[in-house]
Amino acid sequence: MKQSLKKEDLTRLFVGIAVGITAGIGLGWLFLTGKGAQYRSQISRRFQEGLSDKAAEVIDKKTIIPKKAAKLATDAVIKD
Numbered sequence: 001m002k003q004s005l006k007k008e009d010l011t012r013l014f015v016g017i018a019v020g021i022t023a024g025i026g027l028g029w030l031f032l033t034g035k036g037a038q039y040r041s042q043i044s045r046r047f048q049e050g051l052s053d054k055a056a057e058v059i060d061k062k063t064i065i066p067k068k069a070a071k072l073a074t075d076a077v078i079k080d
Contacts, residue, residue, distance in 0.1 A: 052078050 030036040052074040059070035 048078050 030040055052071065055074040055078075056067050056070040059065055059074070060067040063070075065073075
């Protein structure tokens with residue numbers, strides 16, 4: 001009788017299950033706890049700041065608008 005799963009396949013399976021469980025616990029913590037809501041807010045704010053900075057850089061490189069002015073404009077557009 002031929003064995004269908006090799007040791008490497010089982011290792012990948014267990015690693016995949018462990019990663020899935022860890023991701024599920026992390027997402028559960030982010031969405032189901034008060035501390036997680038605060039952390040989500042921080043993540044969102046940092047993402048928006050990074051997006052605004054990157055957009056200002058692109059505008060500065062592709063146009064004659066200085067980065068400071070572009071940053072003010074992108075902050076106004078991205079702001080909630």
